[in-house]
Amino acid sequence: MNTVNRARPLGPFLLTVVAMLVAVPAFAQIDLSGEWSVRNNEDPGQPPLGDYLGIPFNAAGRLRAETTAESIWGTPEYQCRPHSAPHVWRGVGGARIIKEIDPLTRGISAYHVQHWRSLDRIIYMDGRPHPPAWAPHTWTGFSTGKWVGNTLVVTTTHLKDGYLKRSGPQTSDMYTMTEYISRYGNYMTTFMIVDDPIYLDEPFIQSTTHELTPSLHVPIEPCTASFDENGGNDPHFVPHYLPNKNPYLTEWLETQKWIPAEAARGGLNTIYPGYQPNVTTRSTVAASKSAFSPNERITAQSPKDGQVHIMPVQRNVYLLIADGNNVAVSVGPEGVLMVDSGPAHMTEKLLAAINQLAKDVAGSQRPNQCLGVSCPSMPFGWSSVYMNGIIGSPAPTRPIRYIINTAVDLEHTGGNEKFAAVGFHPRGGGEDAMRIAHQNTFFRMSGASGDKPLLAPGAWANETYHRNTYKLSEYFNGEPVVVYHVPKAHTDGDSIVYFRHSEVIAAGDVFSTVRYPVIDLEKGGSLQGTIDALATILDLAVPESRSQGGTWIIPGHGRVSDTADVASYRNMLVMIRDRVQDLIKGGMTLQQVKAARPTLDFDGRYGSTTGPWTTDMFLEAVYRSLTAK
Amino acid sequence: MRSAITGIVAAMTTWVLFAAPSDLHAQRGRGGGQAAAGRGARTAAPYDLTGYWVAVVSEDWKYRMVTPPKGEYGGVPINPEGRKVADGWDPAKDEADSLQCKAYGAAGIMRLPGRLRFTWDNDNTLRIDADAGTQTRLLQFGTSPADGELTWQGRSAAQWDTAGGRGTRFAEGDLSGPGGFMKVVTTKMRPGYLRKNGVPYSSNTTMTEYFESHQGPNGERYLVVSTVIEDPQYLSQPYVTSANFKKLPDASGWNPTPCSAK
Numbered sequence: 026m027n028t029v030n031r032a033r034p035l036g037p038f039l040l041t042v043v044a045m046l047v048a049v050p051a052f053a054q055i056d057l058s059g060e061w062s063v064r065n066n067e068d069p070g071q072p073p074l075g076d077y078l079g080i081p082f083n084a085a086g087r088l089r090a091e092t093t094a095e096s097i098w099g100t101p102e103y104q105c106r107p108h109s110a111p112h113v114w115r116g117v118g119g120a121r122i123i124k125e126i127d128p129l130t131r132g133i134s135a136y137h138v139q140h141w142r143s144l145d146r147i148i149y150m151d152g153r154p155h156p157p158a159w160a161p162h163t164w165t166g167f168s169t170g171k172w173v174g175n176t177l178v179v180t181t182t183h184l185k186d187g188y189l190k191r192s193g194p195q196t197s198d199m200y201t202m203t204e205y206i207s208r209y210g211n212y213m214t215t216f217m218i219v220d221d222p223i224y225l226d227e228p229f230i231q232s233t234t235h236e237l238t239p240s241l242h243v244p245i246e247p248c249t250a251s252f253d254e255n256g257g258n259d260p261h262f263v264p265h266y267l268p269n270k271n272p273y274l275t276e277w278l279e280t281q282k283w284i285p286a287e288a289a290r291g292g293l294n295t296i297y298p299g300y301q302p303n304v305t306t307r308s309t310v311a312a313s314k315s316a317f318s319p320n321e322r323i324t325a326q327s328p329k330d331g332q333v334h335i336m337p338v339q340r341n342v343y344l345l346i347a348d349g350n351n352v353a354v355s356v357g358p359e360g361v362l363m364v365d366s367g368p369a370h371m372t373e374k375l376l377a378a379i380n381q382l383a384k385d386v387a388g389s390q391r392p393n394q395c396l397g398v399s400c401p402s403m404p405f406g407w408s409s410v411y412m413n414g415i416i417g418s419p420a421p422t423r424p425i426r427y428i429i430n431t432a433v434d435l436e437h438t439g440g441n442e443k444f445a446a447v448g449f450h451p452r453g454g455g456e457d458a459m460r461i462a463h464q465n466t467f468f469r470m471s472g473a474s475g476d477k478p479l480l481a482p483g484a485w486a487n488e489t490y491h492r493n494t495y496k497l498s499e500y501f502n503g504e505p506v507v508v509y510h511v512p513k514a515h516t517d518g519d520s521i522v523y524f525r526h527s528e529v530i531a532a533g534d535v536f537s538t539v540r541y542p543v544i545d546l547e548k549g550g551s552l553q554g555t556i557d558a559l560a561t562i563l564d565l566a567v568p569e570s571r572s573q574g575g576t577w578i579i580p581g582h583g584r585v586s587d588t589a590d591v592a593s594y595r596n597m598l599v600m601i602r603d604r605v606q607d608l609i610k611g612g613m614t615l616q617q618v619k620a621a622r623p624t625l626d627f628d629g630r631y632g633s634t635t636g637p638w639t640t641d642m643f644l645e646a647v648y649r650s651l652t653a654k
Numbered sequence: 655m656r657s658a659i660t661g662i663v664a665a666m667t668t669w670v671l672f673a674a675p676s677d678l679h680a681q682r683g684r685g686g687g688q689a690a691a692g693r694g695a696r697t698a699a700p701y702d703l704t705g706y707w708v709a710v711v712s713e714d715w716k717y718r719m720v721t722p723p724k725g726e727y728g729g730v731p732i733n734p735e736g737r738k739v740a741d742g743w744d745p746a747k748d749e750a751d752s753l754q755c756k757a758y759g760a761a762g763i764m765r766l767p768g769r770l771r772f773t774w775d776n777d778n779t780l781r782i783d784a785d786a787g788t789q790t791r792l793l794q795f796g797t798s799p800a801d802g803e804l805t806w807q808g809r810s811a812a813q814w815d816t817a818g819g820r821g822t823r824f825a826e827g828d829l830s831g832p833g834g835f836m837k838v839v840t841t842k843m844r845p846g847y848l849r850k851n852g853v854p855y856s857s858n859t860t861m862t863e864y865f866e867s868h869q870g871p872n873g874e875r876y877l878v879v880s881t882v883i884e885d886p887q888y889l890s891q892p893y894v895t896s897a898n899f900k901k902l903p904d905a906s907g908w909n910p911t912p913c914s915a916k
Contacts, residue, residue: 064892064894065894065895065896066729066730066731066893066894066895067713067714067729067895067896068713068714068729069728069729070728078715078716078719079711079712079713079715080712081712172833173833173868174700174816174833174834175815175816175833175834175835176833176866176868178868180871201871203870203871205866205868205878207835207864207866207878207880209835209837209864209880212864212880212882212894214864214866214878214880214896216866216868216876216878216896216898218870218871218876220871220872228870228872229712230710230712230876230898231712231713231898232713232878232880232896232897232898233896234880234894234895234896236894281716283716283720283721283722283723283726284716284720285720288715288719288720295715295719296710296711296712296715297708297709297710297711297767298708298709298711298767298768298769298786298907299907300719300767309907310708310900310902310907313870313872313874313900314872314874315872316870316871316872
């Protein structure tokens with residue numbers, strides 16, 4: 026009997042052991058973590074410039090690739106960029122996959138993927154949603170994963186524009202990448218679908234096989250940016266080729282003459298068997314459709330839905346999107362500073378949002394964190410902080426103190442009068458919030474330039490500047506705020522606003538992620554001024570690391586951006602400027618320029634055939650700006 | 655009694671530690687192995703591979719879509735002996751010797767641009783017809799394929815691997831979706847070409863393939879065939895590739911053509 030009794034506890038023990046050990050191998054069987062060497066024997070080496078074999082380019086994608094110079098890597102904003110997400114699996118150095126374990130559940134809450142020329146890429150496994158469309162894009166994007174059987178399916182959005190391969194094929198910043206990661210013993214295959222309908226007629230697919238290599242070390246590539254690599258003394262030089270004038274695209278074919286030249290330019294018809302030379306009887310395979318509409322995805326960055334969307338940007342600064350119009354606000358203990366006041370019809374909702382934000386940020390009661398007589402933040406006696414923290418109530422929030430208008434347009438100034446009236450500025454004899462704008466903007470607001478006033482007197486700026494910069498006379502919410510005039514850009518009175526400790530720049534309408542810049546020639550705007558304004562932003566901004574993050578830039582319309590995004594937009598404008606200039610030099614009229622479609626590769630991203638600012642209107646502004654005497 | 659129980663504990667622990675994982679793995683996971691063969695590999699399939707698939711030649715285009723000239727062996731870990739053979743490639747001679755199908759053997763056919771048709775010959779034999787070269791591969795589940803003469807397509811032993819090792823209780827998405835892959839080991843192949851330009855593989859070659867189907871974000875269906883080719887005679891290390899196919903709605907474009915050495 027004793028023996029039996031002593032044996033009894035072994036039953037549960039045995040079951041536990043069996044259960045644990047049965048479960049563990051199944052888990053380990055698909056463990057993706059470890060160091061993985063690239064074992065792929067396909068497309069060996071770095072593809073030569075102009076090699077677009079197997080890429081289902083559309084005409085826009087082909088033009089974008091053919092006019093992009095490899096030396097774009099030398100520009101300061103790109104020198105430290107990691108490989109683009111589609112290429113990085115094929116980059117040298119292999120991959121390291123780390124699993125992040127949730128300490129509570131012991132489940133995998135995230136995977137981290139690292140390559141030689143990459144950032145730490147996180148694949149969230151905890152079920153969180155993807156960010157809203159107005160959130161920033163990064164080189165690695167935002168990835169979530171889920172298991173389908175034993176395959177890890179990863180969906181990545183919020184990617185910056187980059188490249189499919191090192192040979193020049195570019196992506197837009199609207200693409201989505203879906204990866205299927207499977208492990209077969211010591212091999213791992215990643216099947217990738219790059220869905221970029223702006224540049225591709227159907228998604229580009231590629232699969233890459235790695236082998237588990239425990240001894241592999243995956244170092245990080247060091248990078249120190251220096252614009253000396255960028256053609257010498259001009260940090261804003263944008264290397265590119267005019268259409269059909271890139272001399273390097275076919276060099277590689279000189280030594281690989283068996284490749285049909287037209288196939289080297291890619292295209293849907295080249296990737297299916299029907300393309301085989303001398304075989305014409307096969308039918309064409311129907312293109313796979315994109316899973317999303319680019320237009321919907323672009324406009325989602327700037328939702329015109331009659332609502333206010335709030336996004337924290339950095340430190341004091343928040344983005345409020347009011348029916349598609351961006352308003353940047355600094356919220357803190359000294360009150361609220363608004364950069365632009367949104368359209369008039371959104372004033373009430375904007376005010377409600379700002380009040381709520383101010384209450385949440387600066388006026389909310391917080392748990393007491395400081396106990397005891399030695400509490401360092403207790404200058405007036407030991408009981409005051411502790412007791413006030415419990416029985417006190419928060420001080421009322423401070424009002425709107427400043428409104429800075431980046432331009433005169435009603436979408437930026439529509440709320441001036443109302444917000445000024447509910448605001449307060451103690452100095453200067455007035456009780457309204459201070460309204461700041463460049464002198465030229467004030468002239469247009471008030472009609473001082475001789476034109477009809479655009480705004481009622483209560484909405485006019487009551488503090489103007491006419492030099493290159495204007496500084497608030499004292500810190501606001503603990504930081505300097507500097508206003509820069511960017512002349513002859515969107516208009517002749519544009520301002521950008523730099524929050525120097527928050528590291529945020531509100532750019533106004535010289536920058537947009539949803540449309541070509543509105544160049545208002547009638548109000549003194551110009552293409553070159555817009556390009557120069559973007560250069561000013563790039564001069565002020567500093568990336569945090571690897572050519573991304575750091576100084577955040579809030580455009581007049583669209584998503585929160587960084588230096589690389591502004592550079593991409595600037596590069597686009599420089600390319601269009603040079604193309605149109607070349608056509609003008611060739612004697613083309615405006616209609617001929619439009620017919621030549623010099624913006625073909627950017628129209629899918631920034632163009633429009635309807636609405637207040639169409640591609641035609643933009644091209645006309647460019648043409649007139651470049652031909653103005 | 656005490657020692658008996660101790661013995662049982664030790665035996666079970668030993669069994670669990672050393673034997674159980676693989677056995678369980680075979681039963682639950684490799685459903686197309688011995689266990690699943692009893693109920694038929696067709697029934698055990700985690701998803702339906704039957705139908706028509708077309709090669710999407712987005713990789714290695716210059717070696718697959720067109721025939722590269724002699725000497726273009728980029729990416730293939732060819733050894734000196736293999737190079738010597740490849741350098742002697744003579745397509746006219748292959749035609750004359752009725753060896754025009756050398757590039758259409760199992761180790762080459764999956765990378766040729768063409769269409770595949772998957773059907774079940776019986777409950778344990780998956781058949782792949784290729785219109786390029788009008789070739790047929792038979793993938794045998796359960797029992798080892800009978801030995802015999804070397805053939806272009808060799809002998810292929812197949813098994814499903816549908817192990818459900820998700821292993822976490824954290825929210826990781828849909829675990830109920832169809833998953834798993836088909837592993838195929840092919841031997842007994844008649845010497846042929848990895849590429850149409852005469853890069854050789856020998857009769858000693860072992861080819862391991864992993865077939866897996868994925869549903870794309872827009873509902874389209876893809877098939878990825880990851881392949882490891884080991885040939886001690888002509889390769890210095892395994893030749894690793896993956897070929898991608900897209901599911902077709904019907905037989906449109908199916909165009910059986912004879913082998914061509916050119």
